[in-house]
Amino acid sequence: MRRQLPVGIGQSKETLQKRRKSLDSRACLVAPGGQNRTVKMEESPCLQQTTDKCHNMLLSPSLKIEAEVSSDSGADVHSDEQEESGQCLSPKSLASPSSYTSLASISPMPSGVDLKSLLDDSFPHSPNASLNQEITEHTDSSSKPPRRAIDILIGGERFVYGQSSGDTSPHSPFRSYAEKGEVPSATSDTSIHDVRDELAKHYISTMQQITPLPWNSKFLVDVRDVSLHYEVLQEGKRPGDMHRVRLKRFEDVFECKGLPGPRRIFFQCIPGVRKATLLNKVPVEWSRGRWMFLVERFQLLFSINLLDVTAEDTLWDTLRRQFPQPLAAASVESVKAFLLDEETQWSTLFLIDGYDERADINGDIRKLIQGRLFPDSCVIVFARPVHYPDLMQWMDTRVEISGFSIRSAYRLLHNYFPDNPHKAAGLIAALKQYENVTAVDVKRTSLHIWLLCVLWDDNPKKAFPETMTRLYSEFLSCVIRHHKELTREELDVEAVLNPFGKIAMDGLLGRKAMFNLCDLEPIQDGINLLLELGILRSGSKSLDIMAPSTLLFSHTTMQEFVAGRYLATRLPQDGPHEHLPFNTVKDALALENVILFACGTTANAGKVILSHLAKIYADELREHEEAYYGEQLQTAEFEEFRSFIVLCLRCLYESPVRKELCQCCMLDFLSRRVRLDWMGVPSQESVALQCFLCLTATEGTKSAVTDLTLSFHDYSLKKPEYLFNILHYVPHLKNLTVHLGSCLEKECEDLSLLDQPLGCLRELCSVHITGDARRFTGLSFAFLKPSESFTSLTMQDVQLGGRLARVAANFKYLPCLTTLKLQDCGLSGEDVTAMAEYLYHVPLEDLDVSFNELGNGVSNLVNKLVDLPSLRILRMCDVSPTFNTIETIGKALEHMKQLEELHLAQNEVDAWNYRGCWEDLVQNVCHLPKLRVVDVSRCLIGSHNITLLVKSLIHTAVEVINIAYNEATNETMEALEENLVQLQYLKSLNVSGNEISFHGIYYFGKALHQARDLTNLNVSYNELADVAVADLAGRLHQVSGHLRVLDISSNPISEEGLKNFASSMEPMLALKQLNMSGAGWQSFHLSNEAALVLAQLLGRLPSLERLELRWITMQLEGFQAVVRAAMKHPKLQELWYCREKVPRGTEALVVEAKKLLHFEDAN
Incomplete structure (x- = not known):
């Protein structure tokens, strides 16, 4: 085909x-x-x-x-x-x-x-x-509406782009050139066709083959032989839940599903992966036409290394260097005209490297990265995964280069030994067989592969280094030894490296990778030696290596290694840590490799650094422990917390005295609670953590870990037993949470591997296993053995159909079981009927069987629940009930006097008289005096029954009422108005998606002053027109002191109605979330005057944290006024808007407010 x-x-x-x-x-x-x-x-x-x-x-x-x-x-x-x-x-x-x-x-x-x-x-x-x-x-000017001209400054020259070339107005970019006497598109003989040809020649001649090792100039690597693994990182719903989407090809980043058509992409590269290889590979494949997408999508491609850019260079100066001198001027003029035309600007790709090595990047390059310059072009920035909040706020997409493919790694090994294939085969066999952590990491990074090749070539019988510090130390010793053999000179390398370490450290602290001769004055005598050893290299390709004007390290990791050795020798045995260059979490993460190399150099350095890291944890992170383990932190803060713990574990791994450090309890902040969702296994941190857990287990219960979370969200593992075996090192574990994410390989769906480790935990109190929309089998629940302490079992998205009876048979051995949650476990009516026979053995307080197709089986279960006097919380959402099922639940409520929460959402009954089955239930609610939460949303309950429910709730202690998406009418709101004074504990009311109009909201508003504790009000998706919302706004001052959340979205409101609502609302001191979005099926437009009123409203909402304005369009001035007001707000964190509704000409403002603005597709 x-x-x-x-x-x-x-x-x-x-x-x-x-x-x-x-x-x-x-x-x-x-x-x-x-x-x-x-x-x-x-x-x-x-x-x-x-x-x-x-x-x-x-x-x-x-x-x-x-x-x-x-x-x-x-x-x-x-x-x-x-x-x-x-x-x-x-x-x-x-x-x-x-x-x-x-x-x-x-x-x-x-x-x-x-x-x-x-x-x-x-x-x-x-x-x-x-x-x-x-x-x-x-260009046909008559067939297009005129575009708004955007005035920009590029390289000291002012241009106006955004109009077609046929435009002869004073704002035309071609008129701008004409005024300067420069008309490149009219006078230049160099077309874009010729520019592409010259770029292709340049890339193929200079980038196709690279010399990655300065100490071996004969070793060449063809970038076409290298393939990498790419993963798009997408934030999940839970904090810290980072979904990884594996890409088959580099080009797939531009068409990955769920991404907003990326124009600014951040490629984060693990140290040693040699991002320069990819930076060479992309232009070469584009030039040779091997990557189909790049050829068709991008007519021009520019590769920019910031190390070659001076602080005074403009963008044009940078691009001019990529063309031969006779054609440079004409080529750049053609590129100028090409980029200044919106019709062609979109087909230009910029590759930018060196952002993490230059602190003085300003001017055109910075504007290009930010999107303020040529916003329709595509820009890819390559840097290490260090925390750059200023960079991340400009990026649309985040991609991680997770390493080389195994096939590519083995190909590199054969390329290093072209004349000795047997030696290459021996190294490959050793890598496959050896389980050392270093061997696992080496396969992912080309730099480490080549370092290992040098060591293997020197002595193939020597064991692999166990740590990265040992790898670099042995490599350096090998190079020095060979240099001595060649020159027959005695070298004092330490005398050169120690003073040079300070220069390396200062360069890293100042994000400076290139050094001139003045910087290297303290080691002038040792420069030639470092060049010969391959530690330094020339910073200019045009200069002779023995007479360079600028120098830089052969690799950034080598600079970090030299700086780490220097830091280790500077640390005292005891006393204050004034010599440490990091005092905050962000500083420590930015110097991660330096810290690791220092810890691996001397035992004393490991003690001092880990002690200092523990102090930083106590000062900055200890107060956020509960939020971190409870997954309540923002994603950026969650990743920072997790990355810091990983750094501490890797420091422990690199140290030559791990046991001694563990006994000193320098990582005591890991005691009690541990998360393993960062774990790539086997990895340095996993080995360090096993060591730590093993030592703490022998110290007794005082320092034992009691809470453990295993998560497979971040890494794809083919051998989950590596993580499961961690359970052997936590004998005093009480609470276990296992998140089996979608990244887990299909062959690992058998959970029988969990049985044996779980059986060893004799103090276990709770188990929480989540399948994350996957089906897992093989768990025999042997851990449900006789126990006086086991209290909670939660299973979600774990296949239990047909096996629940066997699980329930163990309930008689669990006299303290109070919580049982079985969400979306593929249960049937027969399963819950069999389980119901064993419930009388346990003092159950919380039962959740939601999202299972139970049918009539619910009736048998409910009849048994009547005999449980301790039941407080019942969740039966979306259980496919029948008419008889709802009637049975309604009659049973009369006997459940202790019930506090009743959740029956999404239970639509498929019967011709479905409204009648709810009558007993809504009336018998009055028999639940302790009821605090009732949720019957999306059940299609009729208006009459909803009204009866409201009247029955006055006999309860209800705090939360959710009757959304039923058939509530104005009659229901009148009932609320009449009985609101008796609903004295009401805090949250959700009547979204019903048939409420002006009269209903009017009656409710009259009694609003009686809702003394109301904090959440949702009236969205109703029939509230302009008059209704204006009336509601005028009455909200009655709850201004405690209302926190208000939602009036998706009502038939016009521009005038929203303007009146904003102007009528008095100061709301406690309001934190406000949703005024339009209707998705019919968005409306706000004039500048109405937008200004909306901007003024923000000043009267001092506590607002989230504002939603979806499906609303504004003019340029109005949008700017709202965004500017939001940026000045002291507490506003999120402003939601539709990406397609953003007016033209606001690109710079959108970039400036990127942390604040959150976009959602209009469709």
């Missing part, structure tokens, strides 16, 4: 059609004589002839696209690990009619489409026509 080539990945069909039409108008122009204008093309010298395994189509003279013809319809067109080759069709052959047949065999053409027009469409610019001529020809 023939595979059709993609026409534009990552864009909607409508957008692609518009882009295609725009390109068609440029390329397929009609000459005056009525004949099609032909495009003359010259063959690029960078193209190479290969085998005819694949068919090829050329999109530009320098870009070759290879599309393999395969019979597998579901296979990908390209994979990073796929070896591709093919015969290159030259531009001349493409222009000839004979080439159409071979092209047609690649992809089936739609009927009615001329193949030649599609071919011409691949060449948007003619080499013989000037850029201004082509743009003028394709």
